Amino acid sequence: MSEPPKWASRMAKPLAGQGSLLHRRGMDAEDQALVEAFKRGEDSAFTALVIKYREQVYRIARRMLHGHEDASDVAQDVFIRVHRALPSFRGRSALKTWLYRITVNLCLDYARRGSRYVLTGLKELEWEPALNDNLVEAAERNELARTVRAAIGGLAPRQRAMVVLRVYQDLPYAEVARIMGCAEGTVKATMFAALGKLRKTLAPLVTDSRE
Amino acid sequence: MDCKEARDLILECLSGTTPPDHRRALVAHLEDCSVCRREVAEMEDTVAMLRAVPDPRLAPGHWAEFMSALDRRVALETTGWRRLSRLLRTPRIAWSTAAATSVVVVALGFVLFAQPFPRPERASDESQVDLSGVVTESLVQSFPSMSTALTSWKAGLSAPDVSYELISVGGK
Numbered sequence: 001m002s003e004p005p006k007w008a009s010r011m012a013k014p015l016a017g018q019g020s021l022l023h024r025r026g027m028d029a030e031d032q033a034l035v036e037a038f039k040r041g042e043d044s045a046f047t048a049l050v051i052k053y054r055e056q057v058y059r060i061a062r063r064m065l066h067g068h069e070d071a072s073d074v075a076q077d078v079f080i081r082v083h084r085a086l087p088s089f090r091g092r093s094a095l096k097t098w099l100y101r102i103t104v105n106l107c108l109d110y111a112r113r114g115s116r117y118v119l120t121g122l123k124e125l126e127w128e129p130a131l132n133d134n135l136v137e138a139a140e141r142n143e144l145a146r147t148v149r150a151a152i153g154g155l156a157p158r159q160r161a162m163v164v165l166r167v168y169q170d171l172p173y174a175e176v177a178r179i180m181g182c183a184e185g186t187v188k189a190t191m192f193a194a195l196g197k198l199r200k201t202l203a204p205l206v207t208d209s210r211e
Numbered sequence: 212m213d214c215k216e217a218r219d220l221i222l223e224c225l226s227g228t229t230p231p232d233h234r235r236a237l238v239a240h241l242e243d244c245s246v247c248r249r250e251v252a253e254m255e256d257t258v259a260m261l262r263a264v265p266d267p268r269l270a271p272g273h274w275a276e277f278m279s280a281l282d283r284r285v286a287l288e289t290t291g292w293r294r295l296s297r298l299l300r301t302p303r304i305a306w307s308t309a310a311a312t313s314v315v316v317v318a319l320g321f322v323l324f325a326q327p328f329p330r331p332e333r334a335s336d337e338s339q340v341d342l343s344g345v346v347t348e349s350l351v352q353s354f355p356s357m358s359t360a361l362t363s364w365k366a367g368l369s370a371p372d373v374s375y376e377l378i379s380v381g382g383k
Contacts, residue, residue: 050281054274059266068267072277080284145264152261167261173223188222195222199257 031095038086046086050079053096056169057103063164064107064157066149074110078103093178100169101179104161111157144205151201159194162187212240217247224251225258 030052037045057078061071081102089098152160158180165176166187173191177184212220220237223229229237241248 046285047278050278054277062267068269072273076277076281076284079281080288083285083288144260148261148264163261167258168266188219191222192218195254195257198261199253202257202260205260 028094028096032091035086035089035091035095046083049082049095053099054079056096057099060100060103060164060169061107063152063168064104064160065110066153070110074103074106077106081106097175097178100165100171101181104165104179108157108161147205148202151198154201155194155197159190159197162190163194163198166191212236214240214244214247217241217244218250221247221251221254225254 031049034045034049034052038049054075058071058075061074061078062068065071065074078099082099089095093101152163155163162176162180165171165179166173171179173184173187177187180187217237217240220229220233224234224237241251
């Protein structure tokens, strides 16, 4: 008998009352417990929720907005919105899906408004070279990172969001569709177009890496 | 499998989470389709390049600062005013408040602008001022200057050109 898929171990047992409703709608058992605890007035549940999701929220914002300050601001705004709306959260979607949807929407709004931080010209290092690192390799890696970030930044905002969710967060297409509020077919078509555009932009780098 | 179905599967396969039978079907299609083979190769290179960029490292102490700033903002969210505004935004309270406000506005409008008592009408004929029952002949004779005084009085009643006429009292 083949091994059960990994997700099966995360399926919680059904709970009575509202807990069952949240469970049936695909909510992680831990998230379900945190939401219920928060609704009972336990502030520590909100802190636990923030600690659980802050990295993912920040990474999505960072990939979409590119600046650390902007990403940090958006991540804070996401959790403030969650704090306001969590009392009326009914679990129609998984908590993670809801969180990511708020993150993406705030990033799209932020991108439309423009950053309030002026670029100072200082470059952020993607890697801090270790003592034994080849400095030339470290510099090449940084240049690659900047080129890739610029290529992603050249995509339309919704294309960029889908690339970030699919490629960097490794979410399945169905999940990306739920977050973006569109059909799965639309996500695939948009991804195909986005990857085609990235392929053209990054083609010189691909050729160089093959030589 | 046609190229459109293959394209969808290519996108799925790039994450490496495709079921084995789907991957087998895609490989079978790629054996016969050089266009899709080239497409897969280019996409794999592109995705590999995207994934080669790791997440940026954060400065030490970033999350401690993040949590402190978030705690301060959450504390502001739970001050009295925000609690009250959140309460007022609940549907039942909002409708009750709107209804009460409407009643108050209507009542104030009624008090300030309504006219329950009609104003006294002016005499339509300003040539005659009826003083019957007020000024009698004997009164005029007793007070010789009364005629002059009455004329002046009537002028003050916006009837300057009205000549005084003695009107008998009660038609007698």
